[in-house]
Amino acid sequence: MMQKLWQKNLKLNYSKNVIDIVQFGSSIFELNNEKENDIDIAIIFEKIPLKEQLKEAQNIKKQLEEHSETPIHFSSFDFYSFFDKSNFARRGILFYGKSLISKDYFSKRFGLNPRVHIFYFLEKLPKKDKVRLHYGLRGKSGKYGLLRKYKGNLISPGVIEVLPEFEKVFVDAINKVTKDFKVKKVLEE
Numbered sequence: 117m118m119q120k121l122w123q124k125n126l127k128l129n130y131s132k133n134v135i136d137i138v139q140f141g142s143s144i145f146e147l148n149n150e151k152e153n154d155i156d157i158a159i160i161f162e163k164i165p166l167k168e169q170l171k172e173a174q175n176i177k178k179q180l181e182e183h184s185e186t187p188i189h190f191s192s193f194d195f196y197s198f199f200d201k202s203n204f205a206r207r208g209i210l211f212y213g214k215s216l217i218s219k220d221y222f223s224k225r226f227g228l229n230p231r232v233h234i235f236y237f238l239e240k241l242p243k244k245d246k247v248r249l250h251y252g253l254r255g256k257s258g259k260y261g262l263l264r265k266y267k268g269n270l271i272s273p274g275v276i277e278v279l280p281e282f283e284k285v286f287v288d289a290i291n292k293v294t295k296d297f298k299v300k301k302v303l304e305e
Contacts, residue, residue, distance in 0.1 A: 121155065121183060121216055128179050128216065131172055135160040135195055138213040138222045140205075143186070145284045146266070154189040155180075157216075158209045161194045169194065180216075211301055212280045221280075228303040232283045234276045236290050236297035249293040262289055 121139050128137065141156030157180065159173050173192040180188050191205060198206055211230045213222035223230050238246045253270070255261030263270060266282040278286050283299065290297050 121157075121180065124183055126179070126183060126216060128176060130176055133162045133164045133168070134172065134176075135162060136218075136222060136225065137176060137216040138209055139216060140209045140213040140222075144212050144214060144281050146282050154187045155184060157188055157190045158198075158205065158213065159190055159192045160198055161192060163194045163196060211303065214281075223303060227305055229305075230280050231302045231304055232278050232280055232286075233271070233300045233302055234278065234283075234286055234290065234297060235300065236274055236276070236294060238274070238294060238296075240296065241294055245293050249290065252289050252293075262286060 121143075130137070136159075138158045138160065139155060140158060143155045157177070159169075159176055161169050161172070169192045173190050177188050177190050193203065197203060198209075200206075210223050210228075214220070215222050215225070218224070221230055236249070238249065251261065253261050253263050253268075253276070255264060262268060262285060263276070266278060266285055268276055268278040268282065268286065271277050276286060280301075287297075287299060
């Protein structure tokens, strides 16, 4: 059950100290079959006192709860603490995070486009499994394959490029045919 808050036309009220409001975590992934315990939201602020951050974050949380039955879990950061190496959430937020303000990837604020490259190896597989994976990716008999349905690209034989929220869809599909694959996360300019 995916909660695409970033796709909703939310009329949120927040101060000019808010740089961005970002949804991240398991609620981002397409075809996540697990019911989320909560929706993770990161609120990125200008450099303001912690007390003001918490007050503003609570205000935003209340507004978001009106649009979701799933509880909202928020983390607040000022812009500088967000990039501190002790912030373990920064990578997930930067790579997978979707802005509720811009309705796009948070990383695009910095001129970076997140992509997932999946390298799969079929040499050791029987021909029927190679064909099965090929049909699953490209489609068969007029039906769309995963690449078209989820806007993926076949970069070269054995290498697929997908958007981060569709990573799980492709990994699950490839994993049904072969365990011989690897996933690489890339931030492109």
